[in-house]
Amino acid sequence: xxxxxxxxxxxxxxxxxxxxxxxxxxxxxxxxxxxxxxxxxxxxxxxxxxxxxxxxxxxxxxxxxxxxxxxxxxxxxxx
Amino acid sequence: xxxxxxxxxxxxxxxxxxxxxxxxxxxxxxxxxxxxxxxxxxxxxxxxxxxxxxxxxxxxxxxxxxxxxxxxxxxxxxxxxxxxxxxxxxxxxxxxxxxxxxxxxxxxxxxxxxxxxxxxxxxxxxxxxxxxxxxxxxxxxx
Numbered sequence: 248x249x250x251x252x253x254x255x256x257x258x259x260x261x262x263x264x265x266x267x268x269x270x271x272x273x274x275x276x277x278x279x280x281x282x283x284x285x286x287x288x289x290x291x292x293x294x295x296x297x298x299x300x301x302x303x304x305x306x307x308x309x310x311x312x313x314x315x316x317x318x319x320x321x322x323x324x325x326x
Numbered sequence: 327x328x329x330x331x332x333x334x335x336x337x338x339x340x341x342x343x344x345x346x347x348x349x350x351x352x353x354x355x356x357x358x359x360x361x362x363x364x365x366x367x368x369x370x371x372x373x374x375x376x377x378x379x380x381x382x383x384x385x386x387x388x389x390x391x392x393x394x395x396x397x398x399x400x401x402x403x404x405x406x407x408x409x410x411x412x413x414x415x416x417x418x419x420x421x422x423x424x425x426x427x428x429x430x431x432x433x434x435x436x437x438x439x440x441x442x443x444x445x446x447x448x449x450x451x452x453x454x455x456x457x458x459x460x461x462x463x464x465x466x467x468x
Binding site: 295 | 357373374375376378379380382383404415416436439440441442443444445446447448458459460461
């Protein structure tokens, strides 16, 4: 299936881009992050992240479907 | 309505949105860029937001405040982009008939935005180094 990934803040810098489309058979956001962390050396651990799919917060074990837009949300620091 | 704002926050305009004939109280909060954080001299700050979700989550927080307290209005904006020392990064304004509700709701909104809304802050230090706040490489225990 095809997923659009969007990156923000520290993940955007570590990945070197804001958005990419990937082809994967991994079922959940947690699994996708584990693979990306290995490939790109992301410094954040998965337990530091929140997940958004199609602009909604979701649990990290939510089953993904083709066409989803997935965002890994680093620890926030507004204000 | 919670807005992510790339240009300077117009405080007077937001304050005007809180005016109401029935309002006897108004509280506001402005978060400013300060020149020191955890002992390091700060030159400037960079804010980045996941705009769609930030505005959605921020708007939910304002709605929660309206449900929990007897208030007449609640508005908030958060800046993104490169900010200098003294710039206003966040504004929250609340009006109500009596002061207690406005104080408490304003506090709730500010605390919830800091806690839940996908906005990130990168500090640029006078030493030349930078850091994404709360994104240290390893998580401290606890």
